[in-house]
Amino acid sequence: MRTFAERLFSALENQLNETSLNEQSLTEQYRASIILCKKAMSKLKRYVSSYAFQNKEEEIHFFKTVKPQFYSKYIYFISVYNFIIQQPLGGDEILKEYINFQLIDIKRYFDHNQAFYQYYRSGSSQLDELYFTRGGFDVQAELEDFEEDELYSTSHDYKLSKIMANEKYQDYLNLELAKILNSSMPVSEMPIDLSLTWTANKTDLVELLYALVALGVFNNGNVEIKAVMSLFQTIFQVDLGSYYHKYADIARRKKERTSFLDKLKLALLRKIEDKFDVENNQQHSLKF
Structure with missing residues (x-):
């Protein structure tokens, strides 16, 4: 399973790199990236649907490490695509306000999932069997972050994917903010x-x-x-x-x-x- 997933992810990254180098507009590049991620995710799901994990450790590795690699990229590209197409018209101040609103929304998500976010960032593993094996879904868990396909989902693999995507999206937004701040400096201070x-x-x-x-x-x-x-x-x-x-x-x-x-x-x-x-x-x- 690991070999298949590694080859599939490597192929996806190569395709994404090729997409970023073409002469399409940014929106077209991100739309193409979303499609590539979706295709790779479908291939991964088809493969796993006919695969029997050898043990709990392999199942945990898949839902904690492998699957979120693919899904986090998909969520990230959707976030950036939406950011670009919904970007308001106006000057730098309006754009800064728009970016800061996005950053606040990300922080709100992290705060809402603070316990699991700290678990993930600390590299903890004591609850991995509960979070990253199938059949451990708890109705008390946040329903908005649970995928309904219980044969291909655990209670927290989607949540982890979203956190990873949001962290990368946060970096993207901070870079965009830095560009605005640099461009607004007086020439003597640039x-x-x-x-x-x-x-x-x-x-x-x-x-x-x-x-x-x-x-x-x-x-x-x-x-x-x-x-x-x-x-x-x-x-x-x-x-x-x-x-x-x-x-x-x-x-x-x-x-x-x-x-x-x-x-x-x-x-x-x-x-x-x-x-x-x-x-x-x-x-x-x-x-x-």
């Missing part, structure tokens, strides 16, 4: 355009930014990670997507947990040593 693009691994950038926030280098430590992520995504023209998942992957490493930071240190020491060697050689040659 940052110099160096056309910097992050070309290293995205997980490496996440590792670097979490380290900087942990050290408290911004605003004397009074800053949230999402604000830093939004700013650097704009500066380096990179979409870090679900950066909190990348951070979770970093935290789960058993060896070389800070591999990128370790590489940075070695690279800087090597550069310092090379410069020191060159200066020493120059001084030595001058003596003769």
Whole structure:
């Protein structure tokens, strides 16, 4: 099952990347992305409908990890598509108000699902069997986040998908807000355009930014990670997507947990040593 799901998800991401590179309008690109996600979701559902999970662990993995990967993308693209087509006419102030309304709505959803949201963000697993195996649906659960197909749903897999999508949508909105704020700056205060693009691994950038926030280098430590992520995504023209998942992957490493930071240190020491060697050689040659 894992092999099939991984290949299907990889194919979906390739198709989505191709869609983002074509010359269609943004609305057409997002509409195409929604269709691609829907097709992939249908293939996944057909496959699972004739598949018997080997044990509880495999079933939990599917409904906690695999299925939300597909569904969260679908929900995210729908959110962005609706944001674009419903965007009000007017100046920057009207657009900022529209974006802030969306951000407030997302926060309201997180607050409404605070207990499960904290469970998800903390990486907990003690309630996984209740949340991510079929047949565990509780009528006390939020009905609006339950898919009625009990053969292909658990009580919380859709809720998890929606939370993941909302986090990514929140990042998208913060990027749009940052663009407006940058464009409204006086020319003398606008940052110099160096056309910097992050070309290293995205997980490496996440590792670097979490380290900087942990050290408290911004605003004397009074800053949230999402604000830093939004700013650097704009500066380096990179979409870090679900950066909190990348951070979770970093935290789960058993060896070389800070591999990128370790590489940075070695690279800087090597550069310092090379410069020191060159200066020493120059001084030595001058003596003769």
